[in-house]
Amino acid sequence: MNPNTRKQLFTWTIASLTLGLAPFAPEPHIVGKIRWVAGGAIGMTGMDWFDLVFHGFPWVFLAFFIGKAGLEMMQASKA
Template sequence: MKNKNIGIWLLISLTLGLAPFLPEPHIWGKLRWIAGGAHGMQPMDWFDAFLHGTPWLVLFFLVGKTLVKRR
């Protein structure tokens, strides 16, 4: 059951977390913008980064939790 959850969150991360895919994954562009100082980011841009980043955070949390339990 738990591996099934990781698979679902992986699918969500690869679809919603990266969409739109061209010219570069959307979350990658947002992360570069934030790393560059976030100049000109509006509240909508922060919310957008949150929405595209949440699936990745959940996936990393579940993978980390699984790895810690296996020890």
């Protein structure tokens, strides 16, 4: 795996576990927002949507870099 990809993967893992899950009690904030959206998002304001994006973006980037690392590993095994 490319050292740069490994560094980015580590960075986004830490970001997801801290910013993506904060605050931790009584439940992670992103979990509450996802439940709210799954329930129809009734009563959500602009601030709630921003909060969902803010707490969700580390997870999106983490998924991207996991996919990127997987592709690099597949290409390395073919070579």
